[in-house]
Amino acid sequence: MKTEPDTFSIDDLKTRKVEPWDGVRNYQARNFIRAMNAGDAVMIYHSSCAVPGAAGLGKIAGAPRPDPTQFDPANAHYDAGSDPSDPRWTLVDVRYVRKLRRVITLDAIKALPKLGDFALIRRGNRLSVLPVTDTQWQAILALE
DNA sequence: GCCAACGTTGGC
DNA sequence: GCCAACGTTGGC
Numbered sequence: 001m002k003t004e005p006d007t008f009s010i011d012d013l014k015t016r017k018v019e020p021w022d023g024v025r026n027y028q029a030r031n032f033i034r035a036m037n038a039g040d041a042v043m044i045y046h047s048s049c050a051v052p053g054a055a056g057l058g059k060i061a062g063a064p065r066p067d068p069t070q071f072d073p074a075n076a077h078y079d080a081g082s083d084p085s086d087p088r089w090t091l092v093d094v095r096y097v098r099k100l101r102r103v104i105t106l107d108a109i110k111a112l113p114k115l116g117d118f119a120l121i122r123r124g125n126r127l128s129v130l131p132v133t134d135t136q137w138q139a140i141l142a143l144e
Numbered sequence: 145g146c147c148a149a150c151g152t153t154g155g156c
Numbered sequence: 157g158c159c160a161a162c163g164t165t166g167g168c
Contacts, residue, residue: 002154004154026163047154048154048155049154123160124153124154124160124161125153125154126152126153126162126163127153128153
């Protein structure tokens, strides 16, 4: 799961302990959120910053649920077209697990030989929530 | 349903 | 700040 550290970093998650991951407004990312289960492991990735890369680990704290910000006209992520009886957008609550000892940079991840098809390093990748296979997960964490 | 214009993401 | 990628919007 990507986040811009200037807005919400792994340190912020550490302070908050659990954070509702709201504001995702991309159908593909939403579908990945809907496929999540409580207890699933997540890697927290810092994007749009000086050193993009994996910064920490978390886990999903509960079942996916409607994102309340979609119904709040004052919220930047308000969606007037979302029907409260069938909410369009979903969030999960993410619990802090730990920071990585150092940021595993995008460069280092790209240099891994056996990632296979990985949405994070596809050209023009813009997905804010994307799946990581066991193989990818272990290969990345082995760089810590 | 096509496609140009526009907006956003995110690395550099 | 620039620009490539790509999703969304809206005119036709």
